[in-house]
Amino acid sequence: MKTIQMVDLVGQYEKIKPSVDEAIMGVMGSAAFIKGPEVKSFQEELQAYLGVRHVVPCANGTDALQIALMALGLEPGDEVITSNFTFAATVEVIGLLRLTPVLIDVERDTFNMDVAALKKAITPNTKAIIPVHIFGQCSNMEGIMEIAKENNIAVVEDTAQAIGSKYTFSDGSVKSAGCIGDIGTTSFFPSKNLGCFGDGGALFTNDSELANRLEAIVNHGMKAAVLPRRNWC
Ligand SMILES: Cc1ncc(COP(=O)(O)O)c(C=O)c1O
Numbered sequence: 512m513k514t515i516q517m518v519d520l521v522g523q524y525e526k527i528k529p530s531v532d533e534a535i536m537g538v539m540g541s542a543a544f545i546k547g548p549e550v551k552s553f554q555e556e557l558q559a560y561l562g563v564r565h566v567v568p569c570a571n572g573t574d575a576l577q578i579a580l581m582a583l584g585l586e587p588g589d590e591v592i593t594s595n596f597t598f599a600a601t602v603e604v605i606g607l608l609r610l611t612p613v614l615i616d617v618e619r620d621t622f623n624m625d626v627a628a629l630k631k632a633i634t635p636n637t638k639a640i641i642p643v644h645i646f647g648q649c650s651n652m653e654g655i656m657e658i659a660k661e662n663n664i665a666v667v668e669d670t671a672q673a674i675g676s677k678y679t680f681s682d683g684s685v686k687s688a689g690c691i692g693d694i695g696t697t698s699f700f701p702s703k704n705l706g707c708f709g710d711g712g713a714l715f716t717n718d719s720e721l722a723n724r725l726e727a728i729v730n731h732g733m734k735a736a737v738l739p740r741r742n743w744c
Contacts, residue, residue: 518702535708546730557713560675563690565722567714569729572671572698575712577604579667579694580639582724585610589638593669594624594650597643601669605641613637622646626654633658639665642692644673647704649688652678656691666692670715674705689715694725 516522524531538549550568557566569575580591587609593601595614605612615628624642640659642650650668659666670676670689674697679685689695697703699711714725727734 520701520706531708554713561687561690561715563687563695563715564717565715565719565725567716567722567725567729569712569714571710571712572669572696572700572703573600573604573712574729575696575698575714576601576641576667576669577607578725578728579696579714580604580608580610581728582694582721583639583665583667585638588636590634590636591639591641592629592632592637593641594643594645596622596645597669598671600671601641601643610638611636617645618651621648621650623648623650624655626651626658629655629658633662633664637662637664639667640692641667641669643669643671644676644688647673647676649673649676649678652686652688652691653680659692665694668692668695669697670695671698671700671703674703690717693718694721 534549538544538547541547543549554566554568558564569578585608588611590611590613591605592613592615593605594617596617602612613632615632616625617623618625622645629640640655642652642655644650655666668689668691673688676688677685678688678691689697693716695715697713699705699707701707716722716725723734
């Protein structure tokens with residue numbers, strides 16, 4: 512009897528093996544592993560798919576969250592509100608940057624951030640909100656953005672578990688999860704909604720100045736372009 516896996520990564524790979532093998536061997540042949548042309552073309556495809564101006568690839572979803580908070584220039588002690596139903600990474604990076612995590616409750620039916628709880632948690636020290644879109648569903652971004660704008664607070668959307676989900680505003684307009692607040696982050700951990708072969712992550716923003724900052728932080732403060740092929744030493 513065959514055990515049914517919750518996430519069958521081998522089964523998924525077997526279905527598309529020839530194209531995956533060809534792509535991987537192409538990268539091996541060029542040795543352009545980091546910031547190479549394949550990453551660039553994925554970045555452009557993802558920008559078009561999400562309808563966002565900038566996608567900045569990075570090492571994983573945890574780094575993406577950390578880089579997003581770093582780009583906002585927050586000060587130690589600033590409060591960052593996030594949902595109490597998330598993976599540890601969301602809260603880890605808040606602590607790592609010596610910011611103060613404020614965990615708030617989620618909605619019973621979606622497990623996404625509860626807007627009423629958010630309203631109650633705002634203080635003069637609140638500098639960022641991280642809604643965590645979970646189980647392929649987008650949080651109530653209309654309510655969250657309204658509170659953020661009223662109080663001049665940055666919004667970083669953690670889309671590690673909901674990339675590709677859409678949010679419909681009350682005026683009928685539709686946007687992709689992760690592309691509504693100031694910055695969106697995601698993870699390409701193999702078991703995620705969009706998984707890769709190894710670790711991977713990305714940041715999204717429509718703000719060019721923030722995109723510049725994110726690119727610089729991802730690349731050790733440098734704004735270097737794509738590495739030349741086989742020409743690094
Ligand atoms: C909601 C959420 N945020 C962040 C992360 C961190 O992503 P990564 O494992 O790529 O660092 C994860 C994944 O585990 C996650 O589920």
